[in-house]
Amino acid sequence: MAFDVNHIREQFPILKREVSGNPLVYLDNAATTQKPQAVIDAIVEFYTQCNSNVHRGAHQLSDEATRRYEEAREVVAAFINAPAKEEVIWTSGTTEGINIVAKGMAQQLQAGDEVLVTEMEHHANLVTWQQACKLSGATLKVVPIHDTGELNEQAFTELLSERTRILSMPHVSNALGTINPIQSLTAQAKAKGALVLIDGAQGVAHGDVDVQAIGCDFYAFSGHKLFGPTGIGVLWGRKEVLENWPVWLTGGEMIETVTYQDATWGALPNRLEAGTPNIAGAIGMAAAIKWFQALDVDAVKAHEQALLDYALELAKDIPGMRIVGNAPKKIGILSFVIEGAHPADIGFLLDRQGVAIRTGDHCAQPLMKRLGVPGTARASFSIYNTFEDVEALFKGLKKASMMLA
Incomplete structure (x- = not known):
């Protein structure tokens, strides 16, 4: 073509x-990328034709909004080859996705555990893990790069150990453009029993992303770098991991039962999506993905x-x-x-x-x-x-x- x-x-x-x-x-x-007319039209059409809150609304507008909102989740799941749409968690962007993982991990880490990042990290994937290590007593390890901006894979292999609990690294460096060999590095980390989070903010708009082929546990990205709106993003995670992941926010939508003394959390994806969501953002993001996939x-x-x-x-x-x-x-x-x-x-x-x-x-x-x-x-x-x-x-x-x- x-x-x-x-x-x-x-x-x-x-x-x-x-x-x-x-x-x-x-x-x-x-x-941030600019937005094609198809995305602008999708957002305007939502607000002018079926603006309403999603889920549980006893009227047609809510039904329509809910259908479009959940169809958007299906579009994202297909785009990244997620096994199930429930694994797609709406966020405000890559930063929130990383925080969901890091805040949950901080509750599981302890002294002696190690978190592995790289020298090429965006602050969102460095400072967030710094804080998780400070809270838990874990140690942050940093994989060096060569002068060319490539990751030092030998150093990575040497730093990776049975103490490594999670590897969190960028798919692509936002400052240098370096494409990291995430599939092979993920395989090495998984062989040591570590979880793997990929910061996909820069990678998602430049080619195919297949989370099953990558083999990671989490993949986070933003809509606005993929020709979609700002304020919307995705955290994808393996279902068996997300089902027991510590909640990030509490409030409406994410609960199953509530008493004055306690509460229980709902099933995926609701348990990690507290509050009124960015409905127009999700619909706009789906429109961006459909537009992009036609190329x-x-x-x-x-x-x-x-x-x-x-x-x-x-x-x-x-x-x-x-x-x-x-x-x-x-x-x-x-x-x-x-x-x-x-x-x-x-x-x-x-x-x-x-x-x-x-x-x-x-x-x-x-x-x-x-x-x-x-x-x-x-x-x-x-x-x-x-x-x-x-x-x-x-x-x-x-x-x-x-x-x-």
Whole structure:
């Protein structure tokens, strides 16, 4: 199937706008992706046609809202090849999903136990486990990376032991774009009896995610990085694990029985979904997944790789520019520094030319310290970006470099 980027761009209304008098060149996709009209329409249609709370409503609007909400759960389950839809837990995003696992794990860990993370963690998957270890007395172990941004697999093997209770790591680094070999690392961790949580925030929008093939116990991701709305995400977990997992929040929806003295929890997925959910978000996320699944995934991957390859070629012509993170397997993230130019200044000058990137530590301060930089400028590509977008980025960088020299 031919990949028609112009046809895809036409489905994203925001890409038609201008910034500072220039056509928008949106290259901040690792932070959040833009939304196609199909997703916008699904959210508007919910609010204008069947807005109501879900479950137990004794009227037609509630029945319709409940049906769409639960159908969205089925869409997600099929998308990640989950064995059962009850394993799909709605969250506010990847961060909440990680917290559900970490807070529950903190109640099971004890002194002598170990938690394994990596040097490339987003703060959501580092600070959360730091706190779990402080509460439980467990020890946090950090798997180092090579200078290229690849995980040191030999060090991983050496750090993994019978004391490892859980491995929690990113599918893809948000700061570097490195794709981790999660299937093989998961198999090694499972062989030691450890649980495995994959932070899928950056991995889910760049190809097939099959939780059964990965072999992990948990996989967390966000809708807004998958062309869906903000404020909605998913924690997938194996049913036999989730059925006995300590509850995260208590309140309505998640209970089975309540007295003034005690309460019991309901069955999955309700037991981990307290309170009124983000119904429109779930429906919008399902619409995003359906839209994404209609594309040729191999063509999408090839297009994003071509954009990255072109950017790496053009980078050779920018004096003093250094790419941070050169793993052989990576998604379309170009993290870089330019000698004598602060990343924040680069971002500001690019914005004045209509080019949107991200600057700073990308919620990965320890990783930046490991790499010897205070932060980077980061351009991240998605399916609606073009070679012209890449050219606009480097035209802007040349101008910024001259102004900052």
